[in-house]
Amino acid sequence: MAEFDLIARIRQRVAARDDVVLGIGDDAAVLRVPAGRELVVAMDTLNSGVHFPDETAPADIGWKALAVNLSDLAAMAVEPAWCTLSLSLPQADAGWLDGFLDGFLGLAAQHRVALVGGDTTRGPLSVCVTVHGLVEPGRALRRDGARVGDTVWVSGSLGDAAGALAQWRAGAAMDAFLRERLNRPTPRLALLPALRHAHAGIDVSDGLLADLGHVCAASGVGAQVDLPALPATEALRACFDDATRYRLQATGGDDYELCFTAPQSAREAILRDATDAGVAVAAIGRVVAGTGVSAFDAEGSPWRDARTGYDHFAA
C-alpha cells in the first residue's frame, strides 16, 4: 500500500463537522473559529517502546494517542474541536491502519472531534497528534491559579496504569483491568462543568506529585497530599501492597486523570457536577504557603520516596 492509499483510507472514515471548511486532502486544513472563542492547541507524541510496549494492539495505540491529547484540553477546561495526525510507520500495513483508526476515530467520534489533516510517513512507529479546542476568552484553566487554602482534587482513580506497567516490567501478565486503564485512558472532558469552579488544573501524565508540583511552581504555592485519600481501584488494591500502591499512585504516570485545585467553598458544587457527569472526584489534599509538594501516610507521617515523577530522559 502506498502513501496516498493510506491517506485515502483515513479520509474515507473521517467524520464531518460544520466548521471544517477544508479537511484532509490539500496542503493544509481550513477551519472556522467562532467569534468570541480563543483557540487552544496541544500536541503530544507517543513513541513505540517508550510510551507503550511494542506489542500494544493498534486500536489501543490509536485510542491512547488521541486520549492523551484530549486530556490536555480537559485539564484546561476546553472543549475539543479538531485534530491532526502524523503517523510514522515502518511499513504501510492496511490491517494495522484499520485497527489504529478503530481506536483513534472511535474516541474522536465520542467527543465530536474531526480529524482534519496531518501526514503519513515511513519511520519507526510514532504517533504525533495536535488537538485544537475552543474556549471563552480568559476561561482556560491554567496551572498558575492555585491559591493557598484551595482543596486539591483528583478525578477517577490513580495508579492503575503504573500498576499495569510495573507488572509488565516485572515480566508478569498485566491484570486485565489495569491493562485496560493503561491502554484506554479516559480523557476527563465530562468534568468540564465541575472545572468551572477550579482555580488551577493539570492532567496526571508524569505522576501525581510531579504534576501537582508543576501547578505549585507555576502558582507560587506548596501542597500537601494525603496518600490514604488517593482513590484506588479494587484491582490495584488486589495486586499490590499498600506501600507499593502508594508509590504507584503518587509517582506513576500515564493515568490521565485530572488534578485540580478549587476553593473550599466550591466543594458541594464540584461534587454535584462530577456526580452529574458520572465521574468520581476525590479531595486529596490542600494548597499551602511555601513551595513543593509533601505527602503524608496513614499515620500522618511524611512519606519519602526517591522517585517523584516520570522523566522521559531519565535512565
Next chain:
Amino acid sequence: MAEFDLIARIRQRVAARDDVVLGIGDDAAVLRVPAGRELVVAMDTLNSGVHFPDETAPADIGWKALAVNLSDLAAMAVEPAWCTLSLSLPQADAGWLDGFLDGFLGLAAQHRVALVGGDTTRGPLSVCVTVHGLVEPGRALRRDGARVGDTVWVSGSLGDAAGALAQWRAGAAMDAFLRERLNRPTPRLALLPALRHAHAGIDVSDGLLADLGHVCAASGVGAQVDLPALPATEALRACFDDATRYRLQATGGDDYELCFTAPQSAREAILRDATDAGVAVAAIGRVVAGTGVSAFDAEGSPWRDARTGYDHFAA
C-alpha cells in the same frame, strides 16, 4: 539534561507575539484568532534517515522541519502565525538542541512565527511540526481550482534538492550549493501577493509531476509541462546531463517550490508581484481538458520516465 530542562531551554529562546495569550509551559497554548480570519493548519514530520541523512547538521534539521510546514501555508497563500513542535530525541543533548533551535527559531523569526507549545520525548530522532496560519474567509488557495487554459507556474528552481540527494546516494560529495538547497529550502511566503492571481496551488515536495498531478486530480483537469522551461540553476546544469536533469526536475521531491496555475490574463501581474518579492517565477506549461500530466522534451516529444514522484512507502 532532563526533559524539563530541555523545555526551559526552548522556552527561553522563544519570541513573543501579541496574539499568544498563553505559550509554552502549560497543558496547551491559548491563542487569539482575529475576527474575520479563517484558521489554516498543516502538520509535517521529518524522520532521520528518511527525510534527511542521519549526519545532517542540527541547525539544518531545525530549519527544514519548520520550512516544509511553512511551505504548506505558502502553497495555500496563507500568512503564518504560530507553530508547535514535538521533538523525539535519542538522548537529551544540550548542544544538539541549541543548534536545532538556531535553525528552527532563526526561520521562525524571519516570518514572525511564534513557537507556542509541543513536547519533547525520547525516541528515534524525529521532528513533528504543526503550523497555524490565518487567511481571509474563502481566500485559501486550494488544489481544486485549476481551470482549462490556465498557465502552470513554478517558483525558484527545480531539481536542486534531488540533485544533492542523487550525489549523496551515489556516495559522492554533495555540491555545496545543491546541499544548501536540500537542507535549507525557502518557504515561498514572499509570493503571497503573486498568488492572489492564482486559481490553484501546491508545493513541490513529492516531485513536480506528482504534485501537479494532485492539482489536476482535485480540479478534474489535465496538464502539459515543457521540460526545457523548467527553471534550473547553474549548479544543477553543471553537475548533471540534460536527461538526468530533466528527471531530477520533473520527479525529484524536496524542492519546496510552489507550483500554481493562473489565468493567462494574470501573466503580467504575476511577473510584477514576483519581481517585487524578489522571487523568480517561470511559466512551465498549461492546464488542458482531460486527466493526468504529460511532459514534453526539447523536440516537443512526449517524455517517458518510470518514476513520477516520491512515495514514502515505495521500496
